[in-house]
Amino acid sequence: MAHRIVRVGKGVEVELLLGPRREWLGIGGVRVGGVALRDAARPLVVRLDTADGILYTRCELAGVARSAKGVTEVRFRAFGLPWGRQEYEDEYNQQMVTVGAAREAVEDELTLRLAPASLALAGREWCGFEWSVHLRSRSRRVHRILVDGSWELGGSIVGNTVLSQGQCNRPVYRGKKGTLFTTACLKTLAQYGSPQGVSYQLAPRGGLLQAFDFQHGKPGMLLQYWPRLQAVSSVIESPPGDTHLHVLDEHRFEASRVAASAAQRVLLCRGRVAEHEARDAWWHAHEFVYGGIRERYDVAATVVRPEVGLKYSTRVDGAALRMKVGGVEVESREVPYAIAEHVLPRLAKLGVRRFFPEVMSESDVTVLGMKRKLDAGVHGDLHCASVCATHRFLPSAFWGGMEAWKAMAGRARALGIEIGAWFAPHFSPHAAIFREHPEWLVTDVNTLPAGGGYGHNVITTADWQSGIFEWVLADIRRWREEGGLDYLFTDSWANLGLVQRNYAAGMRVNFDALGRLYGEFHRLGLAVHSFEGISPFGVSRFGLADLRNDLLGAAGGIVGQNDFGWWVGEEDMAFGIGMHVAPRKRDPEEIRRIAFRLMANRGLMMADALCDGLYEAPAWVAEMNRAYERALPHMKVRRLLAGGAGVEWLGEDATVVWTFAPLEMTAEPGVCIERLAGDGAAPRRAPADGRVTLPAWGVYRLSEPGPA
Missing domain, CATH: 3.20.20.80 (Glycosidases)
Known part of the structure; x- marks a missing residue:
């Protein structure tokens, strides 16, 4: 096997794996600033086919060209095999065959395009590259491109943390060799590994799955996103016993003789950061990526309200x-x-x-x-x-x-x-x-x-x-x-x-x-x-279903797939989510604190589960809702406090702090501090030295010269 390194801008190396006849075996290692972003031993490959039964089984290197702007194009001759079995099915779900299918291979053009990329996000610099694949044919039409690879900071997912907000997957996965992470929509978690247990495996980005990928670990933080996301359906999985984070992205589009995957940016922010700082960076990535999609379609942002x-x-x-x-x-x-x-x-x-x-x-x-x-x-x-x-x-x-x-x-x-x-x-x-x-x-x-x-x-x-x-x-x-x-x-x-x-x-x-x-x-x-x-x-x-390790069937129409327990203790990942759940085997105080932490992150436990058929609920529900509404105008930019102490939100004319533990902080002298919910204490001002203590489980507005 031959290894050809393509250098994309400053400090970016992409390894092409080639066979003895210059056939492309996939992408091997990828390094940015000397940091490995994937395991070179498991090639990333591109799968191509046509609906009428052409499988592209071999790509031979034809040449490499680089433009003055630093864009590298690696060109291949793509050979397809007519194997006689079509994608189409008849009414009885039998895969159709091609009568009189050709026996000889077909040839088309495939191009791997690589370009330098960078981004300033969350007060940090991110560097890397953008890549896409393009197929051109004179007579054949392609409507999907499958990218089958894995991405792991340092070459192994072990020791890294994946942050992935999805409807049917745990939002935080701390990579360990003996554990499972999957985004597939299963009928029940107990049926993992069985073809009969899958509701649907490839799920839409920006639909069931997060529209970008984010992981962090000792080498830094890795962000992958599509600047112009279209229809991409994916499964992300790390099976028990595996050290890879497998990411399979299928790009879908109307059948065309000129087809391309959506260009993806792969960006690294070097250096280890604290857990809460990484989650702040994830939040900024969420707002940046989703904000870009909304801007493209002229859609305003929506915020969670009770x-x-x-x-x-x-x-x-x-x-x-x-x-x-x-x-x-x-x-x-x-x-x-x-x-x-x-x-x-x-x-x-x-x-x-x-x-x-x-x-x-x-x-x-x-x-x-x-x-x-x-x-x-x-x-x-x-x-x-x-x-x-x-x-x-x-x-x-x-x-x-x-x-x-x-x-x-x-x-x-x-x-x-x-x-x-x-x-x-x-x-x-x-x-x-x-x-x-x-x-x-x-x-x-x-x-x-x-x-x-x-x-x-x-x-x-x-x-x-x-x-x-x-x-x-x-x-x-x-x-x-x-x-x-x-x-x-x-x-x-x-x-x-x-x-x-x-x-x-x-x-x-x-x-x-x-x-x-x-x-x-x-x-x-x-x-x-x-x-x-x-x-x-x-x-x-x-x-969601609150499984509590013993509920494996359906609960209120929700199967044992999306577990509310995944989010408990990780409520910062529920930003922008209203959770329709009936908590089980949790005492009232625990439920109140979970609801508080959700609201602190602009998430929500839907009131359906907190009130009866006549909409009677504990007094804290109304109190918390009203505090949230008063705080919401100032909850613009999120910053998690170290040690899980709470959440700070920056607004244009005030700061809001939600505390989960007693918090000692330094404020500007004279700043007005008002508790929006709790004991109803009168507003006070920070002393000359600025040192204040905020009691736990409170919502506080800090403003100057007084409350808004």
């Missing part, structure tokens, strides 16, 4: 659905009025500032819910899914229509509560619009509508590059203008919005179209968004 959903029960009474909310039972069309009268005032007393009711748009429930299969005979089908099977994003007459929604929204706003509606990138396959426009649905690899794990007769993903974009936008515009609408909660963001590819339209994907959609929502005045998932376009709101 939020709750609707608590209710239902029963069928003859030909009507009756729902119990706020202690009263009414028919479905009266529900918004009951919420306005019996629920919203109680939420206001709790300090809740965001509320969305159960799904009230047109759905299978409102259109098909009262139909019976046998009324149409013993043949034929009747499929009625849940309220999540959307027909149209407008308030349904079943729930009182626009007039009832407007009454509820008006009452919410009068109480200082933002009113939100449920939204999703998917629909019911039985929606009337698809009889007129079947091309607005995503067609899966098996020729059927794409319904993911739910099945194509239950829910199906829309192709947001089709006319459905403007059709939905018009309905949301009408809803906001006629009924009043402050924000949207987007459900199934990753699994039914970003995973699917439209095999009837060149395997195109939804990431860019959905980004443009949220930009349009912003222009309508809908600037607040929450998501089931990890999205750059808003805050997160998803369910």
Whole structure:
């Protein structure tokens, strides 16, 4: 094996591994400033194929060129083998074969592009490189590029810490040889390693997974991100007994003869830093990367605020659905009025500032819910899914229509509560619009509508590059203008919005179209968004199970995959996340402190689990919510305090400190110190020497010359 070093700018070395016939075996070692960023013994390789069955099995080095700007292009001749088995499947999920497939290999052009890169972030300098791969063909179309490699500071993940905010993975992984880390969405953790235990393995960046990679250790901090992230689905894993952090990124795009992976930057900040300083750097990376994505689509940032959903029960009474909310039972069309009268005032007393009711748009429930299969005979089908099977994003007459929604929204706003509606990138396959426009649905690899794990007769993903974009936008515009609408909660963001590819339209994907959609929502005045998932376009709101080592089945619809326990003690990683969880086997004081630490980091334990069906909750819930709202205007730039003592936030005209332990600090003499929650003590000023002690479990605002 030959080793060829490509130098990319100052101090960056990328090792190309070559076989005896100059065939490219992958990328070996990568060093920045003398620091190894990966294990050279495990090559990073690029996997290429076409949907109709061409596998690129060999790449031969053709030449290396360097531009005056320091960009290096390594060119290869890429040889593909027609192996006769296609990506496409028939309706019965059999992989299709190519009848009369060619026997001879095909040849195309592959280029590895490398360029110097640097970044000033979190008051530190980061240096490294940017890289991408490009395929050019005269006749073949490619719609995906898989990059299969591993990245480990110092060449081993052992001793390093991975910070990865995801919906279904632990947010902090301290690399050890005998432990497991995976971002795959499993049916249960106990089924790891079984193909039958996987819900979906490759998950969307900026959907289920963090949109960048971050690890730190003795050599420094490693940041990897895509300046123009598009559709990238990944699995990141370190199996028990392994010293690698495997990172497999699949770049997805509409099939093209000229294809490329999104350019990725690999940056190192040299030198070991303290744990809390590394997490501060992660926070700055989060804001930088996600802020760049939002800027590209003209989407405003959303912050977490105290939020709750609707608590209710239902029963069928003859030909009507009756729902119990706020202690009263009414028919479905009266529900918004009951919420306005019996629920919203109680939420206001709790300090809740965001509320969305159960799904009230047109759905299978409102259109098909009262139909019976046998009324149409013993043949034929009747499929009625849940309220999540959307027909149209407008308030349904079943729930009182626009007039009832407007009454509820008006009452919410009068109480200082933002009113939100449920939204999703998917629909019911039985929606009337698809009889007129079947091309607005995503067609899966098996020729059927794409319904993911739910099945194509239950829910199906829309192709947001089709006319459905403007059709939905018009309905949301009408809803906001006629009924009043402050924000949207987007459900199934990753699994039914970003995973699917439209095999009837060149395997195109939804990431860019959905980004443009949220930009349009912003222009309508809908600037607040929450998501089931990890999205750059808003805050997160998803369910977790508090496993406590003995709950391995489903809990409230949440399987034993996303464990709330992963976040306890790591609440700083829950920045921007609203957690819908019912804590188990935890005493009330522990729950209060977890909720406090979450809020200290602009995260949230959803109030649903903290109150009963009549929205009665411990007194500290309302107190904490109100303290948070007073502190929030000043919570702009985060700084964790050493030793887990608390969190300091810098604002334009004040500093806010959340303490987890008694804190001795030095402030500017004369600064006004006000406790926003707790004993109600009067504001005081820092003494001449500036030395002050802040008691534990308090929220303090430090301002000059006095409280804002």
